[in-house]
Amino acid sequence: MPSLKQLVVESPEEVGRRAYERIAADVLQDLDLVKVIEHLYIYVDPKVPIFIAAGKLRHMPRAIRVGDFANVNIGEKMIVLDIADETYLAPMLQKLWARYGKENVDQPDRFTVVLPVGVAGEEELELMMVADPSETLHMDVIYALQYLAPEGFKVRRQYIKDERFYYVASEDTLPGDIVETMVAPIFERMGMTL
Amino acid sequence: MTTLVPVTYKGGIYRHDEVMDLIDDLGGYVVQKHVMAQDVVLQSFVPRDDIDLIRKVARPLGGEVIEAPLVGTEIAVVSPSLEIHHLPHSACDVAEYLRRAGAKTNMIGLARGFGKRIANLNDEERDIINEHDLAVYILGNFEECIEKKFPALRRGIHVPIVLTGAPDRETLERIIDPPVEGYVGGAGRIMHRFKRPEELAKLDELVEEVSRTLDARRDDLARDPLSIFPPRLMAILEEQIYEITLLTHPTPATAQMEGLRVKLPYDLYADDLRALEIADGIALGDIADILPSRMRNYILIRIKPFSETGILV
Numbered sequence: 377m378p379s380l381k382q383l384v385v386e387s388p389e390e391v392g393r394r395a396y397e398r399i400a401a402d403v404l405q406d407l408d409l410v411k412v413i414e415h416l417y418i419y420v421d422p423k424v425p426i427f428i429a430a431g432k433l434r435h436m437p438r439a440i441r442v443g444d445f446a447n448v449n450i451g452e453k454m455i456v457l458d459i460a461d462e463t464y465l466a467p468m469l470q471k472l473w474a475r476y477g478k479e480n481v482d483q484p485d486r487f488t489v490v491l492p493v494g495v496a497g498e499e500e501l502e503l504m505m506v507a508d509p510s511e512t513l514h515m516d517v518i519y520a521l522q523y524l525a526p527e528g529f530k531v532r533r534q535y536i537k538d539e540r541f542y543y544v545a546s547e548d549t550l551p552g553d554i555v556e557t558m559v560a561p562i563f564e565r566m567g568m569t570l
Numbered sequence: 571m572t573t574l575v576p577v578t579y580k581g582g583i584y585r586h587d588e589v590m591d592l593i594d595d596l597g598g599y600v601v602q603k604h605v606m607a608q609d610v611v612l613q614s615f616v617p618r619d620d621i622d623l624i625r626k627v628a629r630p631l632g633g634e635v636i637e638a639p640l641v642g643t644e645i646a647v648v649s650p651s652l653e654i655h656h657l658p659h660s661a662c663d664v665a666e667y668l669r670r671a672g673a674k675t676n677m678i679g680l681a682r683g684f685g686k687r688i689a690n691l692n693d694e695e696r697d698i699i700n701e702h703d704l705a706v707y708i709l710g711n712f713e714e715c716i717e718k719k720f721p722a723l724r725r726g727i728h729v730p731i732v733l734t735g736a737p738d739r740e741t742l743e744r745i746i747d748p749p750v751e752g753y754v755g756g757a758g759r760i761m762h763r764f765k766r767p768e769e770l771a772k773l774d775e776l777v778e779e780v781s782r783t784l785d786a787r788r789d790d791l792a793r794d795p796l797s798i799f800p801p802r803l804m805a806i807l808e809e810q811i812y813e814i815t816l817l818t819h820p821t822p823a824t825a826q827m828e829g830l831r832v833k834l835p836y837d838l839y840a841d842d843l844r845a846l847e848i849a850d851g852i853a854l855g856d857i858a859d860i861l862p863s864r865m866r867n868y869i870l871i872r873i874k875p876f877s878e879t880g881i882l883v
Binding site for chain 2: 387389391392395396398399402403406422423425523526527528529530547548
């Protein structure tokens with residue numbers, strides 16, 4: 377099972393640094409992000425004051441499509457969707473209702489959804505996107521970092537795109553070039569460019 | 571004169587009224603009674619010489635009597651905010667542990683207690699903390715932050731303070747000026763429950779620190795005793811004011827070291843309380859100040875010392 381490869385916490389105060397190591401490990405575990413985050417680097421200096429967390433995510437799970445969890449059977453009168461995994465059933469129904477209308481979407485039992493023939497083709501249905509786990513994942517990662525940062529550090533700048541993320545927070549106004557001066561060097565040390 | 575010592579009785583609900591009657595007959599007081607499903611916990615004061623007798627009576631009922639140093643005290647557990655950063659760990663863990671030692675704890679989440687430079691304490695928070703016997707401040711991990719913010723958080727607080735934080739005790743003692751009454755180092759902001767032996771040892775250390783601080787205050791009180799022992803006043807009020815028994819609060823009247831908090835509306839009951847005759851010809855107003863509490867619309871009773879009133883009930 378993949379897990380966090382690297383967790384580095386740096387701080388001028390040794391006691392605080394050790395405490396933050398434990399906090400970071402606990403938060404990632406609580407929010408079930410250990411499998412999602414590959415590298416996490418934290419720098420915290422209460423004297424400045426500044427809190428920086430930067431890191432790399434693992435490959436994001438791709439978008440979930442109808443074909444991933446249901447069989448699409450086109451019969452003479454009806455299209456029958458045979459659901460194998462209920463996890464994404466609710467968002468799928470929402471999508472189907474929005475596109476084909478509630479009157480055309482029938483669910484005779486838990487694992488079956490029926491549409492009249494002709495409203496959609498097999499390929500169209502199979503490729504229909506139902507959910508994008510990375511959407512909520514990004515929110516979860518930012519939430520974790522907010523949770524991790526000292527509470528008084530309310531001024532913040534955050535970024536998450538593709539596999540890279542950073543979160544800078546302070547009690548005072550952040551300098552405009554903070555990303556170039558402090559965050560970019562951290563990514564360099566992790567062997568990445570921002 | 572018999573010395574009353576604070577103890578906790580834990581046992582089953584079956585025939586626990588016999589234990590309560592026994593405590594009453596021995597001249598002790600039950601200040602808090604918790605019933606949880608089949609279990610009952612009585613926080614009480616009992617004569618030192620009679621503890622063995624209570625143990626003997628409780629034995630067939632499966633009850634146990636434990637010394638609980640903090641019974642009859644109300645303690646404020648102050649955390650910088652009620653955000654997820656401080657709750658449920660460590661603030662709730664601390665509050666819960668102090669309760670096990672018999673204290674009545676109130677958690678106080680400050681509105682703007684977070685941050686190094688921006689930390690603040692407003693007048694309501696200050697007054698409410700001052701209504702307690704002691705305040706435990708649960709601060710964080712960095713020495714720098716504790717040093718900078720603590721002066722703001724203690725401004726106007728005149729009750730004893732016990733401070734906890736991640737830096738060790740010596741560091742805390744060095745950075746806090748003027749000194750506070752107690753310190754517990756090595757217990758800062760954490761994100762998991764206090765459960766390892768070394769973490770629980772920290773909580774024990776905290777209880778010890780709190781009871782040491784309160785014992786010092788008890789010694790002062792022994793030199794100039796209060797006009798009435800607060801649990802005794804509590805028993806009298808519960809007997810005389812019928813409405814107290816109708817309140818649904820877990821502790822309708824809360825015993826403190828030097829007074830009581832009565833959870834009745836001040837406007838309606840303050841005058842009745844002042845006029846209440848608690849012994850022959852002595853009104854409560856003669857031996858205590860009846861004040862409005864900053865906590866909701868409750869009443870705070872502060873008992874005056876013997877040296878001031880010349881009355882001992």
